[in-house]
Amino acid sequence: MIQIGIDTSVLIGILDPKDAWHPQAMDLKEALKMHEASVAVFDCVLAEAISTMARRIHEQRREQDLDKLLDCLQTEFPADAVLWILPDVPMLFAETIELVRSSSGVLNFNDALIALSCRNRGIPFLASFDRDFDHVAWLTRVATSEDLASIA
Numbered sequence: 001m002i003q004i005g006i007d008t009s010v011l012i013g014i015l016d017p018k019d020a021w022h023p024q025a026m027d028l029k030e031a032l033k034m035h036e037a038s039v040a041v042f043d044c045v046l047a048e049a050i051s052t053m054a055r056r057i058h059e060q061r062r063e064q065d066l067d068k069l070l071d072c073l074q075t076e077f078p079a080d081a082v083l084w085i086l087p088d089v090p091m092l093f094a095e096t097i098e099l100v101r102s103s104s105g106v107l108n109f110n111d112a113l114i115a116l117s118c119r120n121r122g123i124p125f126l127a128s129f130d131r132d133f134d135h136v137a138w139l140t141r142v143a144t145s146e147d148l149a150s151i152a
Contacts, residue, residue, distance in 0.1 A: 002037040002152060004142060005083075005118050007128030008048045008110075011041070015072050016053060018062070021129055024144065028127055031145035035152045040083045040123055044110055046073070047086075085117040092116050106132050115139055125151065 013025025032039055050073065057066050089096070092113060099112035107115065115136045118126060125140050126133055133141045142148050 002035055002125060003040065003123045004032065004037050004125040004127055005040045005042060005114060005123050006045060007114065007126055007130055008045050008052065009129040010127045011045055011049045012053060015069055015076070027145050028148065031148045032127070035148060041077045041081060042114060042117060043082050043084045043086050044113055046077060046082060048110055049073070085113065088117065089113065103135055106135050
C-alpha cells in the first residue's frame, strides 16, 4: 500500500474549485482513491490551508465562499483522520531549523516539519505541487496521477 502525505497546495486544490490547481488536485485525489493509498493529512497542513484560503477569499472578496470551504474541509478531513504532528515540534525544532538552513531557505519551517514528519513516520511520498520538496532526499513528490502510477 502506498503511504503518502498531502501538502497544502494539493489540499487547497481539492477544496477550492476556484483554485488554479483544482483540476490537477482532483485528478490526483481520484488516483489516490483508485490506488487505495493510505493518505496522511497533517495538522500543520490543515492550519496552513485554512489560513491561506481565508486570506485569498478575503483578498478576492469571496467571503460568501468561506463557510462552504471550511465545511468541506471538516467533512473531507475530520479531526479523527488528522495526523497530529504539531506536538512533535519541541522534539523536532532544532532539526527543522537545520533543514531550513541546509536548504538555504528553499524549505520554509512548515515544509521542513512536514518532510521530517514523513521521514520519522515512514511516509516516503508527498502529494504536492511545490517543487521545493524535490530537494528532500527521503521524499518523492507526487504531483500527477502519472507520478502516482509510476510508484504504484
